[in-house]
Amino acid sequence: MERTFVMIKPDGVQRGIVGAVISRLEAKGLKMVAAQFTVLSEEKVMEHYAEHVEKPFFPSLKAYVMSGPVLTMVWEGKDAIAIVRRLVGATNPAEAAPGTIRGDMGMETGKNVIHASDAPESAAREIGIHFTKDELVAYTRIDEAVLY
Ligand code: RTP
Ligand code: MG
Numbered sequence: 001m002e003r004t005f006v007m008i009k010p011d012g013v014q015r016g017i018v019g020a021v022i023s024r025l026e027a028k029g030l031k032m033v034a035a036q037f038t039v040l041s042e043e044k045v046m047e048h049y050a051e052h053v054e055k056p057f058f059p060s061l062k063a064y065v066m067s068g069p070v071l072t073m074v075w076e077g078k079d080a081i082a083i084v085r086r087l088v089g090a091t092n093p094a095e096a097a098p099g100t101i102r103g104d105m106g107m108e109t110g111k112n113v114i115h116a117s118d119a120p121e122s123a124a125r126e127i128g129i130h131f132t133k134d135e136l137v138a139y140t141r142i143d144e145a146v147l148y
Contacts, residue, residue, distance in 0.1 A: 002080040003033065003136075005126035007115040010068035017105055018071055021114060024087060024101060025075055029147045034074040034127075034136045040066055047129050064110060072130045078148060081123050084116045 006025070008018050025032070040048070045062050052058050075084060089100025093112050096103035106113045117123035127136075141147075 001076050001078060002120070002123070003074050003076045003127060004081040004084050004123045005115075005117045005130060006073045006075050006084060007130075008071040008073075009065055009111075009113055009115060010070055011064075011111040012105075012113040013069050013071060017113070020105070021101055025084065028077075028083065028087060029143070030075045030077040030080055030084065031139075031141050031144075032073055033076045033138070034072075034131050036072050036130070036135075037069055038072065039069050042066065044129060048126060060110060074127055074131060074136055081117055081120060085118060088114050088116045 008021055012018060012021060022032070042062070045065055046053060049058065049061060049065075052061060055061075077083065087101055089096030089102040091102075091112060092109045093102040093106030094108060096106070098104060101114055102112050117126050
């Protein structure tokens with residue numbers, strides 16, 4: 001089983017689509033194993049988006065992700081990292097395919113609803129930034145026997 005880090009960004013929270021986004025991940029067959037509703041500290045944003053700190057869009061990205069509460073989560077499943085990225089869609093919601101979360105629920109790159117880890121290394125790194133080991137919960141979904 002693979003784990004991935006997912007975050008519903010402030011625009012997703014403020015627009016009241018948290019439930020709709022979670023429903024898509026649940027319906028796919030992924031299992032939520034951790035969640036926290038919080039406003040990110042500057043320190044966490046710098047760590048989380050370390051690869052983008054020197055990019056010209058970083059100041060606006062930082063202001064955006066700190067502009068309100070986010071829902072940070074860890075989701076588990078077979079090939080969870082790639083599957084969630086496919087469900088999330090392209091970075092720019094204007095170009096993201098219909099049927100994807102960004103394609104169906106967003107309008108522009110600067111407010112693209114959701115973050116998801118893009119590789120096993122980033123998933124492990126991001127989960128470690130936002131959660132401690134004992135905050136990840138083990139349980140069985142009743143449909144697991146028929147999902148796999
Ligand atoms: P994320 O990390 O948030 O899941 O998004 P992503 O992999 O699809 O895109 P990435 O290249 O990692 O960019 C991270 C976030 O920075 C903002 N961004 N703005 N103005 C711009 O050119 C620009 N490019 C990226 C977006 O919020 C993007 O999700
Ligand atoms: Mg990224």
